[in-house]
Amino acid sequence: MASSRLRTQFFSDVIFNRGIFLSEVQLRRYSSHFVYTADSEKTTSNGTKSKMNMFQAINNALDIILKSDSKAIIFGEDVGFGGVFRCTLDLQKRYGKHRVFNTPLCEQGIIGFGIGAAVAGSTAIAEIQFADYIFPAFDQLVNEAAKYRYRSGNLFDCGKLTIRTPCGAVGHGGLYHSQSPEAYFAHTPGLKVVVPRGPIKAKGLLLGCIRDPDPCLILEPKVLYRAAVEQVPEADFQLPLGKADILIEGTDITLIGWGTQVHVLKEVATVLKDSYKVTAEVIDLVTILPWDVTTICKSVCKTGRVLVAHEAPMTSGFGAEIAATIQENCFLNLHAPVARVTGADTPFPCIFEPFYLPTKWRCLEEALKLLDY
Amino acid sequence: MLPACVRSICKKSIPANKALGLIARNGSGHTVGETQFETQPFKLHKLDEGPSTHVTLTRDEALNMYTQMHTIRRMETSAGNLYKEKIVRGFCHLYSGQEAVAVGIKHALRPHDAVITAYRAHGWTHIMGVPPFEVLSELTGRRTGCARGKGGSMHMYCKNFYGGNGIVGAQVPLGVGIALAAQYKGTDGVCVTLYGDGAANQGQVFEVYNMAKLWDVPCIFVCENNGYGMGTSSVRSSASTDYYTRGDYVPGIWVDGMDVLAVRQAARLAVNYCASGKGPIVIEVQTYRYSGHSMSDPGTSYRTREEVQEVRQTRDPITSFKEKIISHNLVTADEIKEIDAKIRTEVDEATKKAKAEKEIGIDELPADIYANNLEGDIRGVSIFQPLKHKRIGPAVNV
Ligand SMILES: Cc1ncc(C[n+]2csc(CCOP(=O)(O)OP(=O)(O)O)c2C)c(N)n1
Numbered sequence A: 001m002a003s004s005r006l007r008t009q010f011f012s013d014v015i016f017n018r019g020i021f022l023s024e025v026q027l028r029r030y031s032s033h034f035v036y037t038a039d040s041e042k043t044t045s046n047g048t049k050s051k052m053n054m055f056q057a058i059n060n061a062l063d064i065i066l067k068s069d070s071k072a073i074i075f076g077e078d079v080g081f082g083g084v085f086r087c088t089l090d091l092q093k094r095y096g097k098h099r100v101f102n103t104p105l106c107e108q109g110i111i112g113f114g115i116g117a118a119v120a121g122s123t124a125i126a127e128i129q130f131a132d133y134i135f136p137a138f139d140q141l142v143n144e145a146a147k148y149r150y151r152s153g154n155l156f157d158c159g160k161l162t163i164r165t166p167c168g169a170v171g172h173g174g175l176y177h178s179q180s181p182e183a184y185f186a187h188t189p190g191l192k193v194v195v196p197r198g199p200i201k202a203k204g205l206l207l208g209c210i211r212d213p214d215p216c217l218i219l220e221p222k223v224l225y226r227a228a229v230e231q232v233p234e235a236d237f238q239l240p241l242g243k244a245d246i247l248i249e250g251t252d253i254t255l256i257g258w259g260t261q262v263h264v265l266k267e268v269a270t271v272l273k274d275s276y277k278v279t280a281e282v283i284d285l286v287t288i289l290p291w292d293v294t295t296i297c298k299s300v301c302k303t304g305r306v307l308v309a310h311e312a313p314m315t316s317g318f319g320a321e322i323a324a325t326i327q328e329n330c331f332l333n334l335h336a337p338v339a340r341v342t343g344a345d346t347p348f349p350c351i352f353e354p355f356y357l358p359t360k361w362r363c364l365e366e367a368l369k370l371l372d373y
Numbered sequence B: 001m002l003p004a005c006v007r008s009i010c011k012k013s014i015p016a017n018k019a020l021g022l023i024a025r026n027g028s029g030h031t032v033g034e035t036q037f038e039t040q041p042f043k044l045h046k047l048d049e050g051p052s053t054h055v056t057l058t059r060d061e062a063l064n065m066y067t068q069m070h071t072i073r074r075m076e077t078s079a080g081n082l083y084k085e086k087i088v089r090g091f092c093h094l095y096s097g098q099e100a101v102a103v104g105i106k107h108a109l110r111p112h113d114a115v116i117t118a119y120r121a122h123g124w125t126h127i128m129g130v131p132p133f134e135v136l137s138e139l140t141g142r143r144t145g146c147a148r149g150k151g152g153s154m155h156m157y158c159k160n161f162y163g164g165n166g167i168v169g170a171q172v173p174l175g176v177g178i179a180l181a182a183q184y185k186g187t188d189g190v191c192v193t194l195y196g197d198g199a200a201n202q203g204q205v206f207e208v209y210n211m212a213k214l215w216d217v218p219c220i221f222v223c224e225n226n227g228y229g230m231g232t233s234s235v236r237s238s239a240s241t242d243y244y245t246r247g248d249y250v251p252g253i254w255v256d257g258m259d260v261l262a263v264r265q266a267a268r269l270a271v272n273y274c275a276s277g278k279g280p281i282v283i284e285v286q287t288y289r290y291s292g293h294s295m296s297d298p299g300t301s302y303r304t305r306e307e308v309q310e311v312r313q314t315r316d317p318i319t320s321f322k323e324k325i326i327s328h329n330l331v332t333a334d335e336i337k338e339i340d341a342k343i344r345t346e347v348d349e350a351t352k353k354a355k356a357e358k359e360i361g362i363d364e365l366p367a368d369i370y371a372n373n374l375e376g377d378i379r380g381v382s383i384f385q386p387l388k389h390k391r392i393g394p395a396v397n398v
């Protein structure tokens, strides 16, 4: 187990590593802050699989929906041509302009229109080009989509609405192509919010969201569209909302993340195991709203130490909610305070992205602090 | 200056378009002090009188306009190259093809008029007073950038230039607010508020057409119609592509945005209109962008290469202006050559210098988030360097 020796060793590692890191940052625009690892878990389907990256897996899911659900329509800025990230590639060719169509540039209109289409029975799948641009539609999502069912006493709902939008850091996105707005929506009862960590999850969750009877927001880490590649089942399958995945089992510390951050935490677990003989349990929260309290609290009760990491800023980030719930449910099992490693409480910076992000080294340092506590 | 008799001969000279081809090159070395041109007719919406199509241009203005347009073009070429070298962060949207819009409008503005635009901001930043070195520095995230490298391509600023804005349409209401402030202060200043044909469909644009007209705010709405919003052509995004009429009760002018003189004419009328208290006005400038939407868009999947070529060859704002001013003896071909060479050197040097510059220190990551930060530290900043909030430099806007 941990000792203060761990941290001394760590600092020499980090200083060495950071030396390299810094010069890299100055030289290159692209300095990926994580190493993607594919899912090792067995997926729900045994049928044929093929190699897909995340945008292909999403495209495949949308293709399945358009084929199987004649009421499904897909719309958003430039989706007719495949969208900025190619997720809707060729769908218009295959299913026609009446089912896959470009909208004008008007996010509030897109989501409001989607709510209307959904409440009248269409399977409405909207794309917001970047999560950074979802805010003109914030009102429609928070005040209309989320509350339609409740305020009508269940007479009307827009559960057939699904919104896809790319989120997260890419290495060079700057202020408005990098944000992770999940916490804003997590504060909105009536919505469901999910974040996939790779192609299989993206396909299964997207199909799950589309068929879920409530309005869903799926935030797709854009850096994974091409970087993440897996053997994805070709058949139709759904993954459950509201269920976290334990990706690596461990007994000493629980590491919680979602989206890209899961891959950072997997790396941290590897370093902890190899260099410090510590076994970490890595959990992908998968669904932000409603989140899987049971899986998280069970793990924390076992390990007694927990770190939550996310790219969004710290204050009122979703880590805050998790931390509060853990202290309430696992108070007597905790050996150390709940730790958060997050983006800084600054706007997403143009030039200091590597310093802003909750990188492997920052997570490792914090994990060791917990182990030393 | 030339004798008055020579000038008056030139004044009567045939319109530019007809003169073209007659004297393709001025080799004689003689220039005149000023001359006259005819622009294409304007289209009007709810305006009794439009701008005059009869334009007087002095030699100094011609030299100045040409220099400005050409500098933007070179600077954008350089920006594109820097992007390809992977030393630009954020996104990078080039203004090549649209130079006549910024330059034409700027020539109608007074020193106290304001401008706000979207993310295609390099050209405007330069025209509003930022030298290429600072534009390119900003683009490459250097401390010598006009926003210290913190804004990048889409966010550049200087006095009376309220910036590039990354969120499509978001700058439009701001422009109306800026114009209102001028009205309130009684300066007779106007605010030129630019947005694209794509942005024209954002709801907030219509919200502020109403507000501006309701309170007669001196806002010049300028829709830069370059035919496309990313991959979507204007006809596919807009139920009406007559953007100059889309303010409904706000009067409008359509102008050929490839003709810098026509743009100046329209802008002059608009400035007078707004400054005299008549309220807002819309100008639609018909223009074209040569590059893709941003550097990650090759710009050929939704339009043909031939279309781009055709505009370059027949409507290029710089080439056509150059031919006009040479054939009318305002400048000589040799002078143009000299200017071109000077600009090339200047931009190349600025590029080299910007590349060699440093970034701001990491201590600025948590700088200027607040004017008055109530906590010392900024939460969530790297544990390696717990950083204090700080403020840098004075604001230029107030
Ligand atoms: C609110 C918002 N939605 C979407 C985008 C992505 N986006 C950036 S530019 C652009 C097209 C804008 O076209 P237009 O207004 O015609 O300006 P142009 O690029 O032609 O100058 C889009 C969709 C954004 N930046 N902000």
Ligand SMILES: [Mg+2]
Binding pocket: B196, B197, B198, B224, B225, B226, B227, B228, B229, B230
């Ligand atoms: Mg446009």
